[in-house]
Amino acid sequence: xxxxxxxxxxxxxxxxxxxxxxxxxxxxxxxxxxxxxxxxxxxxxxxxxxxxxxxxxxxxxxxxxxxxxxxxxxxxxxxxxxxxxxxxxxxxxxxxxxxxxxxxxxxxxxxxxxxxxxxxxxxxxxxxxxxxxxxxxxxxxxxxxxxxxxxxxxxxxxxxxxxxxxxxxxx
Numbered sequence: 001x002x003x004x005x006x007x008x009x010x011x012x013x014x015x016x017x018x019x020x021x022x023x024x025x026x027x028x029x030x031x032x033x034x035x036x037x038x039x040x041x042x043x044x045x046x047x048x049x050x051x052x053x054x055x056x057x058x059x060x061x062x063x064x065x066x067x068x069x070x071x072x073x074x075x076x077x078x079x080x081x082x083x084x085x086x087x088x089x090x091x092x093x094x095x096x097x098x099x100x101x102x103x104x105x106x107x108x109x110x111x112x113x114x115x116x117x118x119x120x121x122x123x124x125x126x127x128x129x130x131x132x133x134x135x136x137x138x139x140x141x142x143x144x145x146x147x148x149x150x151x152x153x154x155x156x157x158x159x160x161x162x163x164x165x166x167x168x169x170x171x
Contacts, residue, residue, distance in 0.1 A: 036157035037122035038078065038095065039071035040133075040144065042108050043115040056118065058132050067118050072108045073144065075161070077101030082165040083155045086148030091155045094145040096165060102142030109139040119146050121154055 044053035044066040053066040082094040097105060108117065112135055119131040131146040
């Protein structure tokens with residue numbers, strides 16, 4: 001009994017091989033998904049609809065607010081990280097952004113002065129609000145940080161997902 005592949009005409013064999021190679025590449029690319037997400041959302045107007053903003057409770061100072069539905073900065077824009085021990089015993093982390101993230105940070109820090117950026121960190125265990133950053137001046141260097149509140153497990157996931165500033169590359 002002949003196999004299905006051997007009974008196909010030549011053009012269909014070539015198409016089937018190309019499709020198989022494309023699927024293999026797609027499945028291999030799926031393995032690069034980060035184990036942690038880090039996203040910064042800008043404070044939104046109360047008048048924005050549910051489609052563009054969602055309600056949130058800010059902790060410092062405690063108040064009700066709204067954040068945009070789409071993050072201003074996300075994990076795909078992070079180029080490198082610098083974790084550090086915070087004064088309260090938890091961990092903090094500085095994030096060096098790529099050019100796209102740097103521009104987004106500069107724009108939001110210029111146009112949304114006196115507003116807030118809210119950082120969320122997501123792992124397999126869930127997503128939690130990590131920090132609230134008051135915007136008091138334009139940030140042009142492309143570095144944003146979560147000053148505290150991160151756990152050792154989150155820092156381990158962060159350092160696994162991005163290069164650490166000041167460390168040599170692993171071979």
